[in-house]
Amino acid sequence: MTDRDDPEEFRALAHAVVDWIADYRAGIAAHPVQPQVEPGSVRAALSPLPERPQPFDALLAELDRVVVPATTHWQSPSFFGYFPANASLHSVLGDMLSTGLGSQGMMWATSPACTETEQHLVDELAGALGLPETFTFTGGGGGTIEDSASSSALVALLAALHRADPGWQTDGVRGDERIYVSAETHSSLAKAVRVAGLGSKALVVVDPEPGGHALSPDALAAAMSADAGAGLRPVLVCPTIGTTGTGTIDPVRRIAEVAREHGAWVHVDAAWAGVAALCPEHRSVLDGVELVDSFCTDAHKWLLTALDASLLWVQDGSALPAALSLTPEYLRNPASESGAVVDYRDWQVPLGRRFRALKLRAVIHARGLEGLRAHLRGHIALAEEFAGWVTADPRFTLAVPRSLSLVCLRVVTGRGSEADDAATRQVLERVNASGSAFVSHTVVDGRYVIRVAIGAVTTGPEHVTALWDQLCAAADAVLAESRS
Amino acid sequence: MTDRDDPEEFRALAHAVVDWIADYRAGIAAHPVQPQVEPGSVRAALSPLPERPQPFDALLAELDRVVVPATTHWQSPSFFGYFPANASLHSVLGDMLSTGLGSQGMMWATSPACTETEQHLVDELAGALGLPETFTFTGGGGGTIEDSASSSALVALLAALHRADPGWQTDGVRGDERIYVSAETHSSLAKAVRVAGLGSKALVVVDPEPGGHALSPDALAAAMSADAGAGLRPVLVCPTIGTTGTGTIDPVRRIAEVAREHGAWVHVDAAWAGVAALCPEHRSVLDGVELVDSFCTDAHKWLLTALDASLLWVQDGSALPAALSLTPEYLRNPASESGAVVDYRDWQVPLGRRFRALKLRAVIHARGLEGLRAHLRGHIALAEEFAGWVTADPRFTLAVPRSLSLVCLRVVTGRGSEADDAATRQVLERVNASGSAFVSHTVVDGRYVIRVAIGAVTTGPEHVTALWDQLCAAADAVLAESRS
Numbered sequence: 001m002t003d004r005d006d007p008e009e010f011r012a013l014a015h016a017v018v019d020w021i022a023d024y025r026a027g028i029a030a031h032p033v034q035p036q037v038e039p040g041s042v043r044a045a046l047s048p049l050p051e052r053p054q055p056f057d058a059l060l061a062e063l064d065r066v067v068v069p070a071t072t073h074w075q076s077p078s079f080f081g082y083f084p085a086n087a088s089l090h091s092v093l094g095d096m097l098s099t100g101l102g103s104q105g106m107m108w109a110t111s112p113a114c115t116e117t118e119q120h121l122v123d124e125l126a127g128a129l130g131l132p133e134t135f136t137f138t139g140g141g142g143g144t145i146e147d148s149a150s151s152s153a154l155v156a157l158l159a160a161l162h163r164a165d166p167g168w169q170t171d172g173v174r175g176d177e178r179i180y181v182s183a184e185t186h187s188s189l190a191k192a193v194r195v196a197g198l199g200s201k202a203l204v205v206v207d208p209e210p211g212g213h214a215l216s217p218d219a220l221a222a223a224m225s226a227d228a229g230a231g232l233r234p235v236l237v238c239p240t241i242g243t244t245g246t247g248t249i250d251p252v253r254r255i256a257e258v259a260r261e262h263g264a265w266v267h268v269d270a271a272w273a274g275v276a277a278l279c280p281e282h283r284s285v286l287d288g289v290e291l292v293d294s295f296c297t298d299a300h301k302w303l304l305t306a307l308d309a310s311l312l313w314v315q316d317g318s319a320l321p322a323a324l325s326l327t328p329e330y331l332r333n334p335a336s337e338s339g340a341v342v343d344y345r346d347w348q349v350p351l352g353r354r355f356r357a358l359k360l361r362a363v364i365h366a367r368g369l370e371g372l373r374a375h376l377r378g379h380i381a382l383a384e385e386f387a388g389w390v391t392a393d394p395r396f397t398l399a400v401p402r403s404l405s406l407v408c409l410r411v412v413t414g415r416g417s418e419a420d421d422a423a424t425r426q427v428l429e430r431v432n433a434s435g436s437a438f439v440s441h442t443v444v445d446g447r448y449v450i451r452v453a454i455g456a457v458t459t460g461p462e463h464v465t466a467l468w469d470q471l472c473a474a475a476d477a478v479l480a481e482s483r484s
Numbered sequence: 485m486t487d488r489d490d491p492e493e494f495r496a497l498a499h500a501v502v503d504w505i506a507d508y509r510a511g512i513a514a515h516p517v518q519p520q521v522e523p524g525s526v527r528a529a530l531s532p533l534p535e536r537p538q539p540f541d542a543l544l545a546e547l548d549r550v551v552v553p554a555t556t557h558w559q560s561p562s563f564f565g566y567f568p569a570n571a572s573l574h575s576v577l578g579d580m581l582s583t584g585l586g587s588q589g590m591m592w593a594t595s596p597a598c599t600e601t602e603q604h605l606v607d608e609l610a611g612a613l614g615l616p617e618t619f620t621f622t623g624g625g626g627g628t629i630e631d632s633a634s635s636s637a638l639v640a641l642l643a644a645l646h647r648a649d650p651g652w653q654t655d656g657v658r659g660d661e662r663i664y665v666s667a668e669t670h671s672s673l674a675k676a677v678r679v680a681g682l683g684s685k686a687l688v689v690v691d692p693e694p695g696g697h698a699l700s701p702d703a704l705a706a707a708m709s710a711d712a713g714a715g716l717r718p719v720l721v722c723p724t725i726g727t728t729g730t731g732t733i734d735p736v737r738r739i740a741e742v743a744r745e746h747g748a749w750v751h752v753d754a755a756w757a758g759v760a761a762l763c764p765e766h767r768s769v770l771d772g773v774e775l776v777d778s779f780c781t782d783a784h785k786w787l788l789t790a791l792d793a794s795l796l797w798v799q800d801g802s803a804l805p806a807a808l809s810l811t812p813e814y815l816r817n818p819a820s821e822s823g824a825v826v827d828y829r830d831w832q833v834p835l836g837r838r839f840r841a842l843k844l845r846a847v848i849h850a851r852g853l854e855g856l857r858a859h860l861r862g863h864i865a866l867a868e869e870f871a872g873w874v875t876a877d878p879r880f881t882l883a884v885p886r887s888l889s890l891v892c893l894r895v896v897t898g899r900g901s902e903a904d905d906a907a908t909r910q911v912l913e914r915v916n917a918s919g920s921a922f923v924s925h926t927v928v929d930g931r932y933v934i935r936v937a938i939g940a941v942t943t944g945p946e947h948v949t950a951l952w953d954q955l956c957a958a959a960d961a962v963l964a965e966s967r968s
Contacts, residue, residue: 005509015502092494101551173683175656365540458488
């Protein structure tokens with residue numbers, strides 16, 4: 001055993017790892033989607049860190065014995081929780097290549113290929129999504145791959161603070177900044193506001209449109225005007241295309257028109273649903289996006305790409321570096337100083353970065369853009385069918401209209417909302433405890449709701465049908481119990 | 485071609501990918517370490533995103549044709565720049581397993597194994613490093629794996645702000661916060677201060693100890709007292725164990741004693757050098773660490789683990805969740821509410837997270853802790869030898885004393901400091917342009933310095949000798965030119 005790497009040892013071990021992954025994925029449906037394990041049981045079962053080298057087989061055996069049985073199988077075809085985390089096997093291939101190359105793409109000079117492959121990808125993908133050319137590097141904007149939509153929201157907020165007052169870099173925040181969201185906006189915006197030192201006082205939760213959940217442009221206009229009148233500064237508004245709770249699509253165009261009057265930055269959080277714009281028939285979700293400053297959608301949710309790959313575009317390609325750049329001597333280099341290159345470290349909070357573009361490029365290469373569209377359309381069609389079953393069944397009701405591949409439902413007991421809440425929760429618990437499928441929940445207008453997010457890479461009609469059967473059986477049992 | 489994953493297709497393609505990686509690593513020394521490419525050339529050479537599926541071979545061919553020739557080969561044995569980014573092949577295996585599992589470990593409930601494997605790893609590793617038990621979950625503290633030391637510094641700062649004034653969550657920063665660093669502290673601290681909304685006015689650069697570069701505890705005491713007397717609040721001080729420029733080790737114990745008098749949080753940035761504490765003979769680098777609040781060292785620099793894996797420990801296991809937690813309805817679950825589990829989303833800025841622990845666990849499994857120590861000791865011994873050559877050679881001088889595996893040198897022209905600066909820069913440019921090795925630079929006390937960071941996974945005596953020969957040849961040429 002040498003302390004240097006041996007590519008031939010790797011070749012042998014990696015083939016075994018590949019087989020392990022292929023076998024795990026081939027057999028994934030046999031596992032309970034969510035494990036039933038006690039806190040601390042995994043820690044107690046893991047072996048201590050060894051002093052001396054151990055055979056690699058033993059690691060794979062430990063995965064089988066300890067890790068897999070305590071894993072929530074996000075890649076299971078019966079995983080319908082939260083939003084999907086698509087780690088397609090094509091993206092696994094791309095990620096292997098990225099880790100194998102071992103690049104560190106903090107600056108163009110520290111790996112030109114890492115930076116330019118990403119630039120090429122985000123420019124091309126902007127076109128495929130139907131984003132205006134002003135979001136591309138070619139058109140004066142640009143894009144990047146952050147680790148998460150949370151980080152995308154944070155850097156958009158920092159760019160907004162900088163644009164609102166460049167003195168922010170020296171003097172810090174002033175306390176008069178205001179950030180506008182809806183009650184449905186993802187919690188990452190509230191977290192970004194906290195991280196950025198603004199405090200929750202800066203977060204204005206705008207009323208929804210009457211009878212719905214979308215952020216109301218009229219209420220936004222009133223809130224912004226009142227704040228501006230009170231000497232406060234509207235800095236950013238975040239409309240969502242496909243909220244986490246209900247898949248609500250905020251009216252981006254009208255929101256952006258209101259925001260413009262106050263010079264506020266508009267950041268669109270389309271983490272889950274934005275990728276639907278790859279399909280011309282769903283491109284209307286982007287209506288008004290030409291008026292916004294930044295747009296984020298995650299390739300690691302519904303676009304077949306393993307964590308972490310959050311796509312962020314801005315119309316002003318200098319906005320993020322202006323806000324975030326800070327150059328110590330040891331990072332100075334002629335390429336950066338020429339201004340002819342992009343240094344992605346200035347587009348994010350961390351300094352170091354992986355070659356994330358490869359995993360998404362591998363997916364698109366292997367499936368083609370048409371394969372991506374087929375993936376999305378398949379899930380949307382399944383959700384449409386599923387929503388039809390809910391609507392037609394007296395045991396259930398849709399909590400909100402279906403949004404793309406997300407269906408939100410409640411159990412109907414006929415004995416009032418609180419009984420419906422309890423029954424809905426019990427149905428969710430029964431389905432999840434069975435291990436045959438996993439769904440998660442939210443609360444809408446104070447009422448408990450089951451969310452069915454169709455979107456795992458291998459989910460097909462048979463899994464959605466099985467989920468429906470499970471829900472119906474659970475509802476029958478719960479309704480029978482509640483009547484007895 | 486189906487739009488679902490096919491594990492058998494993956495098995496075949498992944499074996500080809502494994503061979504590609506093994507071949508790339510086996511032949512890596514044949515590439516120029518830093519490519520000579522023009523900005524834009526990679527973007528121009530990449531194929532557009534295809535509409536229809538393409539054979540996977542074509543992607544590998546494009547890597548060979550476009551990507552590899554424009555890659556800075558961080559895994560080359562002749563890469564001596566910045567700090568190393570160890571993507572050992574054992575860590576590649578672990579990362580493959582992580583991506584293959586496709587877990588999303590934002591909360592314990594979303595994959596108990598992902599969370600507890602990480603808890604187990606950081607607890608065990610704390611022991612191996614000689615951190616006090618109070619940094620472990622077992623001892624009331626705890627650790628996590630962030631993406632980068634930059635993010636570790638940011639969350640430590642946020643925890644410090646919260647501890648200093650919990651009203652921070654509602655009211656934001658106050659403007660009276662002060663953060664103490666040295667001129668050698670990594671720029672990520674200044675970035676964290678900016679991100680957190682404090683502005684550069686909050687950043688106090690403390691004088692060094694006389695005749696050195698380490699942060700002076702006496703100067704810190706004076707600065708903190710003066711600030712406190714002026715009504716400002718010392719919130720955090722960041723000593724570094726192994727600064728990026730020169731490898732300087734700040735006197736952590738005395739700094740922490742000063743900080744305690746003012747209730748300031750002490751965050752130790754040991755991103756590069758902290759791992760040396762695995763070796764008992766280097767454990768003194770941690771002297772005083774029992775007095776600090778948080779400690780960070782990167783497994784992805786010098787501990788054989790592919791990006792991204794920054795290890796962060798805190799003595800108060802509730803500090804990060806207290807500062808960062810924020811729970812929307814759709815993330816509520818019984819395990820979290822029981823208080824019996826750790827939800828790592830509350831230890832970081834992003835929500836989603838990869839199963840990062842596996843890649844480090846794979847490394848330690850395959851090499852044993854003794855293999856890690858051998859890796860570190862080998863580089864330190866090489867650096868010691870290299871520093872001896874520098875000291876003995878009239879063409880060169882050490883700019884600062886060797887620190888572990890980092891050697892900082894200058895060319896000596898005999899014609900004054902400015903001539904030395906110019907010659908040193910020319911030598912660096914010649915070596916890097918040759919492609920046979922890569923070194924980076926910094927500026928120390930206003931003088932240009934070549935940094936030789938020995939630490940790539942496959943670097944051995946032959947590569948260090950070759951670098952020395954290159955430096956000598958370049959110095960001869962530069963000195964001859966300057967005399968002519």
